[in-house]
Amino acid sequence: MSIIEVNNVSIRYKKGNFKDIGLKDFIIRKIRGTYHVEDFWADKDINFTLENGDMLGIIGTNGAGKSTLLKAISGVMEPTHGHIHHQGRISSLLELTGGFDDNLTVRENTFLRGAFLGYTRQFMNEKYGEIIRFAELEDFQDHLFSQLSSGMKSRLAFSVASLIKPDILILDEVLSVGDGAFRRKSEAKMMEIIHGGATTLLVSHSLDQVRSLCNKILWLHKGQQITFTKNVQEACDQYEAFLDGKFEIGNRI
Numbered sequence: 001m002s003i004i005e006v007n008n009v010s011i012r013y014k015k016g017n018f019k020d021i022g023l024k025d026f027i028i029r030k031i032r033g034t035y036h037v038e039d040f041w042a043d044k045d046i047n048f049t050l051e052n053g054d055m056l057g058i059i060g061t062n063g064a065g066k067s068t069l070l071k072a073i074s075g076v077m078e079p080t081h082g083h084i085h086h087q088g089r090i091s092s093l094l095e096l097t098g099g100f101d102d103n104l105t106v107r108e109n110t111f112l113r114g115a116f117l118g119y120t121r122q123f124m125n126e127k128y129g130e131i132i133r134f135a136e137l138e139d140f141q142d143h144l145f146s147q148l149s150s151g152m153k154s155r156l157a158f159s160v161a162s163l164i165k166p167d168i169l170i171l172d173e174v175l176s177v178g179d180g181a182f183r184r185k186s187e188a189k190m191m192e193i194i195h196g197g198a199t200t201l202l203v204s205h206s207l208d209q210v211r212s213l214c215n216k217i218l219w220l221h222k223g224q225q226i227t228f229t230k231n232v233q234e235a236c237d238q239y240e241a242f243l244d245g246k247f248e249i250g251n252r253i
Contacts, residue, residue, distance in 0.1 A: 002049045002050065002051060002085075002087075003050055003051060003052050003054075003086060003087050003088060003167065003168065003199045004048075004049065004050040004073065004084075004085070004086045004087075004168065004199060004201075005049050005083075005084070005085040005086075006046055006047060006048050006049070006069075006073070006082070006084050007047060007082050007083045007084070007085075008045050008046075008047060008081065008082035008083075009043060009045070009046045009047075009069070009072060009079045009081070009082035009083070009084060010041060010043055010044045010045055010046070010079060010080050010081040010082055011041070011042045011043040011065070011068050011069070011072055011077070011079050011080050012039050012040065012041050012042070012080040013039075013040045013041075013042055014038070014039065014040075041223050042065045042068040042223050043065040043068055043069050043072075043079075043220070043223045044223045044224055044225075045082075045224075045225065046065075046069060046082070046218075046220075046225050047225065047228070048216075048218055048225075048228040050199050050201075050216065051199070052167075052197065052199055053197050053198075053199060054199050054200070054215060054216055055194060055199075055200040055201075055202065055213055055214045055215055055216070056200065056201045056202065056214060056216045056217065056218055057202050057204060057209075057210035057213070057214035057216070057217045057218070057232065058070075058201060058202065058203045058204075058217075058218045058219075058220065059203075059204070059205075059207070059210060059217065059218070059219050059220070059235075059236070059239050060219060060220035060221055060226075061221065061243075063222065064220040064221055064222060064223070065220050065222070065223040066172070066203045066220055067094065067172055067203065069220070070092070070094060070170050070172055070201060070203060071094065072084060073086070073090075073170060073201065074090060074092040074094065074170055075090070076092075076094070086168060087167065088166070088167025088168055088199075089118075089164070089166045089167050089168070090166060090167070090168040090169075090170060091117070091161050091162070091164055091166035091168070091169050091170070091193075092161070092170040093157075093158065093161050093162070093169075093170065093171050093172065094170065094172045099112070099113060099116050100112070100113065100145050100153065100156075100157070101145065102144065102145050102146035103144065103145075103146070104144070104145055105141065105142050105143060105144060105145065106132075106137055106140050106141050106142070106143055106145060106148070106156065107128075107141045107142060109145050109156070110124070110128060110131055110132070110156065110160060111124050111128075113156075113157065113160045113161075114127075114160060117160070117161065117164070119164070127163060127164075130163055131156075131159045131160055131163055132159075134159040134162075134163055134185075134189075135152075135155040135156045135158070135159035136155060136182070137152060137155065137156060140152065151182075155182055158186055162186070162189050162190065162193065163189075165193065165196060165198070166193070166198055167198060167199065168198065168199050168200075168201075169190075169193055169194065169198045169199070169200045169201070170200075170201045171190070171200065171201065171202045171203065171204075172203045173203055173204060173205070194213070202214065207236045207239065207240060210232065210236060211232060211233060211236050214232050215230065215232065216228070216229070216230055216232065217229060217230075217231075217232045217235045217236070219235055219239055221249060226249060
């Protein structure tokens with residue numbers, strides 16, 4: 001049974017609309033007749049299906065639409081067209097330190113982040129000590145979030161998201177965070193979740209990582225779906241050849 005279905009998903013941004021240029025420029029351009037809104041399709045007609053336990057590697061150059069697609073699957077944004085269906089709890093590691101409040105303490109932010117991810121107060125009470133220990137922030141629980149280093153902030157975000165056992169795990173270039181010791185610990189935790197049967201979506205620029213971990217692959221280019229296949233090795237080889245200028249997009253799998 002499919003755990004994720006992405007059907008003809010397209011995601012559009014408006015370029016040059018009112019909130020991008022401000023009230024003053026909007027009024028001036030309207031008076032002059034130079035106000036225009038352009039459509040930019042970050043993703044166009046994306047289709048794939050994942051089963052329980054699949055690990056999907058998503059590849060493509062910068063601007064391919066990878067992160068935008070993950071945000072839509074995570075529920076952060078709605079597709080302009082098409083539908084996304086999923087079953088089970090999603091844990092997303094996208095923009096790690098997004099959603100925190102600098103004026104709240106580490107303790108308060110931990111519960112805030114948990115609420116943001118949909119966890120109950122009781123559940124967070126049970127997990128709080130484990131989260132803080134994993135993040136190695138026992139001595140900073142009552143410090144303001146703004147007083148933490150960027151590495152400490154990332155450790156807390158990673159800890160809150162990864163110490164839950166999700167049905168679907170979404171990773172955007174965050175398999176490793178922090179210093180060397182914590183990076184090894186975070187990688188081990190991710191492998192534990194993945195090997196525990198979570199359906200995983202991984203955006204990575206490391207083809208070796210995709211080759212070794214993934215059983216399915218999605219290649220995006222400028223918002224277009226180049227291929228979705230179980231033949232991970234061949235897709236990686238062709239993408240590598242494309243990066244080297246030895247493969248044309250039209251010769252897709």
